[in-house]
Amino acid sequence: MSQSFETQGTIHSIGETTEYGQNGFTKREFVILMNGDGENPRYPNHVALELTKDKCALLDSHNIGDEISVTFNLSGRLWAGNGQGEKCFTSLQCWRIESAGANVAQNSFSPAPDQNAFSQTPDQNAYSQTPAQNVANTTFSNGNHDDDFGDIPF
Numbered sequence: 001m002s003q004s005f006e007t008q009g010t011i012h013s014i015g016e017t018t019e020y021g022q023n024g025f026t027k028r029e030f031v032i033l034m035n036g037d038g039e040n041p042r043y044p045n046h047v048a049l050e051l052t053k054d055k056c057a058l059l060d061s062h063n064i065g066d067e068i069s070v071t072f073n074l075s076g077r078l079w080a081g082n083g084q085g086e087k088c089f090t091s092l093q094c095w096r097i098e099s100a101g102a103n104v105a106q107n108s109f110s111p112a113p114d115q116n117a118f119s120q121t122p123d124q125n126a127y128s129q130t131p132a133q134n135v136a137n138t139t140f141s142n143g144n145h146d147d148d149f150g151d152i153p154f
Contacts, residue, residue, distance in 0.1 A: 003074065069100050
């Protein structure tokens, strides 16, 4: 399960709902111009999000130019095909859209309030260690260290 995030912005564009394959999978993409705390209007930040299946209808009550707050999951997947090497695809899968006045996000891109992926355990010698040594100090909420699985390449 991926972590949920919230952000706010102005709807820049709304795509049509598209059906893929023979199983009826539907997807709808839209773009927001992020605004709020931490956003610099001199450097516009346009972000593409997607809605899938029954969530495609969430945009029906919104128009280009509307100020909205969105909640989404950040997810990615690897694909290797045609001998072209491995590619990573990242998507922001939106599952809630509200008018900005109903739920204004405190930060322009912040974790949802009830999610906590990991916590950092302070070490009295942490400041005397190199950054690579500090990585070993990360402890996840399940008690595992990030190198307990042997999948870190350093």
